[in-house]
Amino acid sequence: MKLEAISELLEKVRERNPLVHNITNVVVTNFTANGLLALGASPVMAYAKQEVADMAKIAGSLVLNMGTLSEREVKAMLIAGKSANQHHVPVLFDPVGAGATPYRTETAQKIVRELDIALVRGNAAEIANVIGESWEIKGVDAGEAGGDVASLAKAAAEKLETVVAITGKVDVISDGSTVYAIDNGHPILTKVTGTGCLLTSVMGAFAAVAENTLAAGAAALVAYGVAAQKAAEKSAADGPGSFQIQFLDALSSVSADDIHRLGKIEQHKL
Template sequence: MTKGELSMSYLDLVRSRNPLVHNITNWVVTGFTANGLLAMGASPIMAYAHEEVADVAKISSAVLLNMGTLDASVVQSILLAGKSANAHGVPVVFDPVGAGATPYRTEAARQIVREVKLTALRGNVAEVANVVGESWSIKGVDAGAGEGDVTALAVRAARKLGCLVVITGKDDVVTDGETTFVVSNGHPILTQVTGTGCLLGSVIGAFLAAAGEPSAQLEAAAEALAFYGVAAELAYAATEGRGPGSFQIEFLNQLALVTSDILKEKAAIAKLA
């Protein structure tokens, strides 16, 4: 797939349909996630209570499950919301933050993928590897040094889990196990602002909701990655030399300002043979 072949229609669908994204995410990033979703044209809801998460998931357009600040209560909320989303045909995105960092965190991630049918798994290479039982070092919640073929790992994980797999890094890989896209948009300054990876999971959820049909979800996820990366590139260009604080605010601005025409011009998406 080349830029000239991309329809780039999913961003417009997000903005016209205003999908409601239910976020069970880590406490560090709730405000940034909500603001990011609002900026791009989606609607956020943050609900964690065991008494209501199943009901909220049922009425949502997509569910984001993020285990960044993890305890037994969060795991239970994730399982309740995920299973409700499954029962009602709502797309589920899982971000296994820090899988591989501790035995508890790794087992929690594996329990979630056993009990919840995912639409997409989004993580760095170490997190994805540890979720599916492969070895890759991790430092805190960041991927450590490792050797291996990231694309091949993504394909294996997608086939094993039966869902889309997104591995983010210098280049982002998204695959359904048969067809794979590499997205080369973005900027390294994203790693200096906490919550950018967490927000990305929610953005992917909004795009999956807009796509509707499962057959469209792989391309929608690739477009979500390109959209996010283009917004980062434009935000950095507007704030170069002013640091990550200025970038963070401008990034929210660009999530609102990037149009489908800008995206079609700047997206760097390659389909692997």
């Protein structure tokens, strides 16, 4: 995928200001909303089962995030997801902590089984557990313990019949046939809660304006990573609090020139 195409998708997000419907976790709601606004999208957080179907059908995309699980939220996710499917609205899923407890794993598998998911984003452990493979996980965070992440992304995409993004030191994304590796971002992202959750919602903004979900996901990974690098240049030495503020500013200002200067994406050959 060419950097020019990534820049064009970023510009489309800013021009079209897509409505991104988030059913996300209580830890990251404010950060997610501010991040989407900074990027140029329009966030809405609607959770009540009485309105999620109506909200989902008018959105540009629907993002489901199971960071703080409850039975009520799961029901709302399924209602919203089915409405989005009926109205051809792309659904993105972030299986936070899949593998940490049986309930999380079962919920993640239920969501991908019952809904038509356009893109799933998680770390290696979460993705592995969604498709029933073993991968070490602690709490709702996981490292990149052994395993071929590119092969895992491809296998998961094939099994789930969707686009799968696995984020880590190097991000990979696959639709089951093509695999891209993206080497952008900065380690300080792991010191600010919600950066992964916001990334999934940013992918939702790109998916809302793109015809191809793989291209949308790859473009979002590059743009997001480049913004993180820009922010880290100014603030990483000062700590995660300073970085968080600079990162929101960088999402607002990241440009085509930045993407051409810093973007690192290549097709991965398995």
